[in-house]
Amino acid sequence: TGETTALTNVIALVAERLSLATPVAQYKWINHKPITDAPREKQVLADVVARASSQGVDPDFARLFFGDQIEASKIVQERLFAQWHASGAPTQAAPDLSADIRPHLDRLDATLIQALARVTPVRHADDCQSQLAESLANWRQLTKFDSSESDALMRALNHVCESGGVPAQG
Numbered sequence: 001t002g003e004t005t006a007l008t009n010v011i012a013l014v015a016e017r018l019s020l021a022t023p024v025a026q027y028k029w030i031n032h033k034p035i036t037d038a039p040r041e042k043q044v045l046a047d048v049v050a051r052a053s054s055q056g057v058d059p060d061f062a063r064l065f066f067g068d069q070i071e072a073s074k075i076v077q078e079r080l081f082a083q084w085h086a087s088g089a090p091t092q093a094a095p096d097l098s099a100d101i102r103p104h105l106d107r108l109d110a111t112l113i114q115a116l117a118r119v120t121p122v123r124h125a126d127d128c129q130s131q132l133a134e135s136l137a138n139w140r141q142l143t144k145f146d147s148s149e150s151d152a153l154m155r156a157l158n159h160v161c162e163s164g165g166v167p168a169q170g
């Protein structure tokens with residue numbers, strides 16, 4: 001259905017955003033930066049809230065959704081830091097955070113707002129969570145998503161449905 005297509009589009013973009021947590025973590029590890037950058041988080045949230053209002057997306061939803069994206073990114077980054085502490089640092093060079101990765105995140109966030117506008121009807125539907133689970137199952141079949149990042153992905157999808165996140169077994 002059109003609704004599951006809209007949901008699958010959000011899932012794919014969320015996974016793409018999450019995949020950028022790896023180069024972000026590499027950059028921070030190599031440059032001895034902390035994972036959390038509170039001013040940057042504020043800026044990301046202010047940008048998406050402003051954009052949401054002009055695109056017909058509920059600004060409160062946008063704030064919740066992108067808060068989840070930031071938390072999900074930190075789940076991945078913290079796991080990588082723990083791995084690197086335990087068994088050695090990555091060897092490949094990271095792209096530059098402010099020149100490369102953040103502009104990429106900004107473009108993805110703009111695309112995500114458009115995708116959120118399209119899920120607004122299904123977000124309020126009684127069966128939103130089961131549709132989300134179905135879309136996720138379909139999407140997983142089409143991709144080779146690293147299942148070790150499942151917890152981060154579930155965190156990222158936590159407020160897509162007004163009624164809650166992906167049901168267990170999703």
Ligand SMILES: O=C(O)C(=O)C[C@]1(C(=O)O)C=C[C@@H](O)C=C1
Nearest residue numbers: 024035036037040041069070073
């Ligand atoms: O830009 C960064 O430094 C990131 O780690 C990405 C991100 C985000 O998801 O937008 C996540 C955590 C940081 O606190 C700030 C922003």
